[in-house]
Amino acid sequence: MSKHNKHKLLLAPTAVLLTAVMAAAPANAALNGIDVASHQTDTVTCAVQNYDFAIVKATEGTTYRNPKMAAQLTCARNRGKKIGLYHYASGLDATREADYFVASIGGWRGQALLALDFEMGSNAIYYSASAGAWIRTFVTRVHSVTGVWPVIYVPESGVWKIPSDVRANCGIWPAAYANMYPTGFQSSPWHGGKFGEAMRQYSPEGTLAGYAGRLDLDLFYGDAGAWDAYARGGRGATATVKPATKPSAPAPAAPTIRPVLAVDGYIGRATVSQWQRVMGTPVDGVISGQYNMWYRPRLMAVTHRNHRGSALVRAIQRKYGLRQTGLLDRTTIRCIQRDVGADPDGILGPDTARRIQIRLNTGRF
Structure with missing residues (x-):
């Protein structure tokens, strides 16, 4: 049996479960959320007043663990929010990074949606022709140990790096920003749904009541049942789920910009x-x-x-x-x-x- 067909067989039971969960969900379900890391406070998920989910950085490479992970997850879970965990790819040995991630999440397995953060910074493989193979190895290893296919975070310009057989199993989480102005949650973000994605990050400049710092804002195209199905195991057929018609907090007016530069080739x-x-x-x-x-x-x-x-x-x-x-x-x-x-x-x-x-x-x- 080919490796690709084997993956299809492993996926089938959880995919059927997820389809059943989503069939019972309202057609316009969607969740608003944030993703956080150690540069935010350990109480950030307690402080932010209104959100549906929080995805917390767990690990990076094979040596870094977020020291605030447990506190950030516990705050969110105790408030009844959906939770997730992500691994930041360093582009080293994909199997070792996957094993390190799985070992680090401990008892949160089965409760938290799992994700791979595959982007440019500190990632030795991002611009390599082997990027797709690295992603495949990582997610396959996580699935073989946990039964869960991770969602893949990637800049929108890098979606093409994800191989089609991986896309068949894993939801994607592209990031693209219309601008860098402060904003609240948006129900129809720029480029939302462009790739039939499971989730979208649309701003790193989120301003939400209860927290003084800026936050990454995300929209998950599914309801609480779909989120739980990702966390337990399954890929999440996003085609049957549409964004919710939740009101967006109005963004502040854009500052006045003066287009007055001489194009002289000097950054003065x-x-x-x-x-x-x-x-x-x-x-x-x-x-x-x-x-x-x-x-x-x-x-x-x-x-x-x-x-x-x-x-x-x-x-x-x-x-x-x-x-x-x-x-x-x-x-x-x-x-x-x-x-x-x-x-x-x-x-x-x-x-x-x-x-x-x-x-x-x-x-x-």
């Missing part, structure tokens, strides 16, 4: 100030807290003290799903270059700088 104070306005970060015209690196020859407005990183760079890294170090490293520069159509060589040279300025003169980034 004017360009950085415009970039900061567009991204909604404090405006001082300087990318601060950086290391002095050779690969940013056209970055003129920069400071090299403290090395704590820049709020602007963290906002850019959130947009691309990168680790939010605040440091303008070559991975971040390559993501910017792909976005603006420059050669992704990781060097902030004149062509990249000009393309950034052209984009910023449209009032968006």
Whole structure:
């Protein structure tokens, strides 16, 4: 029997169960939720007033465990919220990462939806031709041990990396942001349902009552029964589930953006100030807290003290799903270059700088 057919047979009992659960659900069921990690407080899921689910980072690679995982999950569960756990891929040995994830979730197995976070930052395999095979190995290993097919989080631009046989078993969770303005929950997010996804992340700038920080906002295309079916084991045929018609909290008015940059290929104070306005970060015209690196020859407005990183760079890294170090490293520069159509060589040279300025003169980034 081929490996693909074997997977189909393993899936069948749980898929039938999930179909039965979803058939009884209201046609317009959907859940609003957040995903959190250790950079949020251990009480974040207690503090946020209104949400339906919380997905908590559990592990990364084969050495990191979120020290706040148990507290964040317990807060959500004790309030009757649906819970999930995700593993952040480092792109090392897929089987070892899967085993580390499964071993780390302990007694939460069967209660929490499981997910793989496969994105660019700190992921050695993301841009490799082997990315799809890595994903397949990871999710197959998790399923062989737990009976659960993980949902796969991926930037929208990377959905194509997920092989079709994996898509047949695993729900997907694409991320794409219309802008970086603060927002509440949205019932019809930008690009929602574009890929027949199980869930969508649509903003890293969520502002929800009860919590002072910004949050990732997500919409799950299913009801509580469908969520439980994912957690117990099953893939979730999302075609029968439509987004709920829940009201969206109105987003604040967009700030006034001044398209006044000279396209001169130098990232000076004017360009950085415009970039900061567009991204909604404090405006001082300087990318601060950086290391002095050779690969940013056209970055003129920069400071090299403290090395704590820049709020602007963290906002850019959130947009691309990168680790939010605040440091303008070559991975971040390559993501910017792909976005603006420059050669992704990781060097902030004149062509990249000009393309950034052209984009910023449209009032968006």
